[in-house]
Amino acid sequence: MARQYHPDVNKAEDAETKFKEVKEAYDVLSDDGKRATYDQYGHVDPNQGFGGGGQGDFNGFGDIFDMFFGGGGGRRDPNAPQRGNDLQYTMTIEFKEAVFGKETEITIPRTESCDTCHGSGAKAGTKPETCSVCKGSGQQEVVQNTPFGRMVNRRACSNCSGTGKIIKEKCGTCHGAGKVKRQRKLNVRIPAGVDDGAQIRLSGEGESGLRGGPSGDLYIVIRVKSHEFFEREGDDIYCEVPLTFAQAALGDEIEIPTLTEKVKLKIPAGTQTGTYFRLKGKGVPRLRGYGQGDQHVKVTVVTPTNLTDEQKDLLRQLAGVSGGQTQEHHESIFDKMKKAFRGD
Ligand SMILES: [Zn+2]
Numbered sequence: 426m427a428r429q430y431h432p433d434v435n436k437a438e439d440a441e442t443k444f445k446e447v448k449e450a451y452d453v454l455s456d457d458g459k460r461a462t463y464d465q466y467g468h469v470d471p472n473q474g475f476g477g478g479g480q481g482d483f484n485g486f487g488d489i490f491d492m493f494f495g496g497g498g499g500r501r502d503p504n505a506p507q508r509g510n511d512l513q514y515t516m517t518i519e520f521k522e523a524v525f526g527k528e529t530e531i532t533i534p535r536t537e538s539c540d541t542c543h544g545s546g547a548k549a550g551t552k553p554e555t556c557s558v559c560k561g562s563g564q565q566e567v568v569q570n571t572p573f574g575r576m577v578n579r580r581a582c583s584n585c586s587g588t589g590k591i592i593k594e595k596c597g598t599c600h601g602a603g604k605v606k607r608q609r610k611l612n613v614r615i616p617a618g619v620d621d622g623a624q625i626r627l628s629g630e631g632e633s634g635l636r637g638g639p640s641g642d643l644y645i646v647i648r649v650k651s652h653e654f655f656e657r658e659g660d661d662i663y664c665e666v667p668l669t670f671a672q673a674a675l676g677d678e679i680e681i682p683t684l685t686e687k688v689k690l691k692i693p694a695g696t697q698t699g700t701y702f703r704l705k706g707k708g709v710p711r712l713r714g715y716g717q718g719d720q721h722v723k724v725t726v727v728t729p730t731n732l733t734d735e736q737k738d739l740l741r742q743l744a745g746v747s748g749g750q751t752q753e754h755h756e757s758i759f760d761k762m763k764k765a766f767r768g769d
Pocket residue numbers: 539540541542543544545546547596597598599600601602603604
């Protein structure tokens with residue numbers, strides 16, 4: 426709900442109010458003392474301060490986000506293994522690369538465990554020591570006396586920043602962090618038939634885990650560039666080719682470019698503009714399973730412009746003699762148009 430109502434995301438007028446309510450609910454539920462109070466007395470005003478100032482003004486959203494989504498201050502064991510973050514990489518590829526697949530090398534910046542100290546953050550030959558303040562738990566208990574009785578607040582240990590460990594001599598490579606930023610080269614195989622928006626998961630290629638935790642995953646999001654001539658819908662390819670009036674009327678055999686080669690397509694005499702022809706199996710290979718989609722060819726009859734006088738004469742003759750013959754064929758269209766004019 427915090428995500429849903431976060432004012433950066435949700436522009437609704439009441440989003441901020443709702444977000445504050447969510448935050449309050451979270452505060453109450455995550456704090457045993459407040460929860461008990463809430464159960465007893467109901468609403469606790471988050472801006473009023475509670476129990477002598479544990480709760481300051483409501484300022485900023487970032488810190489609350491950290492709280493909700495594991496940025497710290499929680500109660501998890503600071504020594505427990507932690508899974509590395511997932512990473513996302515957007516890759517833009519050419520239209521035909523998506524159709525036929527591609528092998529490529531990418532470079533991704535990611536956080537990896539420091540080789541020098543094996544992730545401990547301590548200088549070679551030394552070890553992190555257990556924090557003497559929190560005895561390694563990473564948490565400090567702060568006892569407060571409130572009108573409702575003694576209240577125990579837990580917070581991240583200030584001595585060790587919640588890690589439970591103190592590093593006296595830091596590793597020179599990672600300066601105590603235990604991890605380093607690195608540019609990692611990876612070979613990626615894009616399968617044939619991949620479409621725009623597809624995601625490829627490379628398991629374990631995300632950021633390194635901490636304290637022996639597993640690495641996160643890398644997600645490659647595919648963006649496919651459009652093509653001048655071909656359009657794609659799923660596994661099918663669409664294209665549009667022009668026909669002259671003579672080709673459409675008399676029929677012809679024309680060459681059509683497909684993804685792989687040129688093929689011949691027979692245009693029957695009397696082909697209407699907008700007719701689709703199907704080239705079976707000339708589409709995109711199916712990503713899952715066998716076979717390929719089809720290529721659909723739409724023919725568009727192009728009306729001639731800049732006719733010579735001779736051509737114009739011939740056309741006039743054609744119109745004169747063809748009236749009776751072509752009328753029959755077009756009757757239905759003309760009838761439909763007449764009806765439309767009448768408002769039917
Ligand atoms: Zn190191």
